[in-house]
Amino acid sequence: MRIVKTIALCLAALALPASGQSPRDLNPAMPLAPAKASTPVDAPAPGTGGAALTATDVDAWLDGLMPYGLESGGIPGAVVVVVKDGKVLTQRGYGKADVKTGKPVDPNATLFRPGSVSKLFTWTAVMQQVQAGKLDLDKDVNTYLDFRIPPAFGKPITLRNLMTHTSGFEETAKYLITTDPAEVKPLGAVLKRWVPHRIYAPGSTASYSNYGASLAGYLVERVSGEKFDDYVQRHILTPLGMRHSSFIQPLPAALAGGMAQGYEVASGEPQKFEIIPMSPAGGLSATGADMAQFMIAHLAQGGPLLNPQTAALMHQTANTPIPGLPGMALGFYHEDANGLNIVGHGGDTNWFHSDLHLYLDKNVGVFVSFNAGGKAGAAHILRGKLFDSFNDRYFPQPRPALPTAVTAAEHGRVLAGHYVSSRGSLTNWLRVVTMLGETTVVLNDDNTITVAALTDAAGAPKRWREVGPWQWQEVGGEDRLGALVKDGKVVALSPKAFAPIILFLPAPASLNAGWIVPALLAALVVMLLTALSWPIVALVRRRYGYRPQIAGRPLLLHRATRATAWIAVIVAAGWMAMIAVLSSDISALDGRLDIWMRLLQLLTLIAVAGTALTIWNAWTMARSPERKRLATAWTVLVALSALYLVWLAFSLKTMTFGLNF
Known part of the structure; x- marks a missing residue:
């Protein structure tokens, strides 16, 4: 992170x-x-x-x-x-x-x-x-x-x-x-x-x-x-x-x-x-x-x-x-x-x-x-x-000690959740950064709240206690946090440092890293294991001279599934590399990465076709009279992982006609 x-x-x-x-x-x-x-x-x-x-x-x-x-x-x-x-x-x-x-x-x-x-x-x-x-x-x-x-x-x-x-x-x-x-x-x-x-x-x-x-x-x-x-x-x-x-x-x-x-x-x-x-x-x-x-x-x-x-x-x-x-x-x-x-x-x-x-x-x-x-x-x-x-x-002034509001627990529960910055991108690949950069609000046992993105000089998350309706004060400090509430729902929150120009907005399901990131990691683990199993199994078979009985269309679908897994892993690594390059050299925003973006998008299109073949392979395995439960279950899991990754590629706008962001 x-x-x-x-x-x-x-x-x-x-x-x-x-x-x-x-x-x-x-x-x-x-x-x-x-x-x-x-x-x-x-x-x-x-x-x-x-x-x-x-x-x-x-x-x-x-x-x-x-x-x-x-x-x-x-x-x-x-x-x-x-x-x-x-x-x-x-x-x-x-x-x-x-x-x-x-x-x-x-x-x-x-x-x-x-x-x-x-x-x-x-x-x-x-x-x-x-x-x-x-x-x-x-x-x-x-x-x-x-x-x-x-x-x-x-x-x-x-x-x-x-x-x-x-x-x-x-x-x-x-x-x-x-x-x-x-x-x-x-x-x-x-x-x-x-x-x-x-x-x-x-x-x-x-x-x-x-x-x-x-x-x-x-x-x-x-x-x-x-x-x-x-x-x-x-x-x-x-x-x-x-x-x-x-x-x-x-x-x-x-x-x-x-x-x-x-x-x-x-x-x-x-x-x-x-x-x-x-x-x-x-x-x-x-x-x-x-x-x-x-x-x-x-x-x-x-x-x-x-x-x-x-x-x-x-x-x-x-x-x-x-x-x-x-x-x-x-x-x-x-x-x-x-x-x-x-x-x-x-x-x-x-x-x-x-x-x-x-x-x-x-x-x-x-x-x-x-x-x-x-x-x-x-x-x-x-x-x-x-x-x-x-x-x-x-210009000193006394700061009166304000008591904790009686609504602290109730409002803390309403506020808890995932939030994205209003200063973000939603229609291009920087939607990925918007999603990964979201923050979480947690209600603590003492009815204070913690906002993950708001830390003190030592890097520790600040704790906030409610001192007025939808107004929080930093515990042990002077910072302030407020929320805008409509019809009983929080529509925005912000600390006073950012409130005039940047808000935290509730993350919609399509941008909620709380479930997207764990699912992404799980899908990538499945695809990585599938990709690595191809050369490993091939080497083992070669070592012991084993020839599998699978042939024809089932063999082609089997290979297409593993090729799709490799492409998925390469595409994920490619976008991670893009972010790493930009984090170390922001001048790379000058367009020099356009060709690599297009290459990743081309590979994603190939992965879309490969996902269709992966689903076909899972269907074929499930209907085979000689199916093995573990192998079939894994094939279905691979198909679901591939389908999720394709959906995510389009949802996070890594697939766009233009190269502007």
């Missing part, structure tokens, strides 16, 4: 950090009241006291946290910037931008890749065009396109859907990220290459979409008449004085020398510059000092980028997937904590990991970026720790 988790992480490149948090709106929320299930349960009134938010104190605090975190986590370098009241409070570089040369991180000159934090620039560009009257948040996006998003669910996709990640697009992975400059194509050409299927009705389900964000960037390109990269340069970067930032990939020569090297871990080799073909989703390169100017502009009610009304619209909650948990603004997601209104975004490429947080009612912003994931995902842990510790140090 480690391979599955790794590829799932790769497919989530440019996605979200583990620290995204938020309740439903911009107003500081109150503690959960027993009679109001929709009230956020984690936001008492802002506390007072705490350390003074000064450059001296922040520097001392960061200097105590960051060097140790980088060294222990195997991360070469990082940049941290804090702004306050329209000015840079502090900007700190830690560690190395280049391990080999020893070049230190310089907040003014070292460029990092903010990943999906880039989307905030895209959404800002969109709101500029909304403000100018050239784009409408609630019009069908086809109004502005020179190609067409096919109809589905009887509803058009709007810009509001794109900005709240409720467009309904399934996940895309092919050509997501590459190191080949030849893959840098016009944005329109990238988007027209394949329009991902829509698997949810617009506005119905939060499902993070890089394609949707890139489509929004293309709308800006269409109505402005400027290439997206040029538009951002002219209307955002230049007005803010962001001279060391660019969406151009690869970087212009004037900026390339300042780019930090990206690593898996500090002791590893530096990696090639990552190219994001869907650049509005994650193509930015920027220094920490430049990111400070972007934060200052948004904190100043849009500054030179947006008027105050447009900025307020952009920052306020536009969608709340899970009542009482984080809400999604227009492009930003809420991270409200300690009674404060906080919006932000996170981003990940393969090698860079970043967060941006805006404390709207304190006029404070924080940006952090690392140039490696580090050991065991240390960068994700460290950036989450930085956010939580910053909140508690400078």
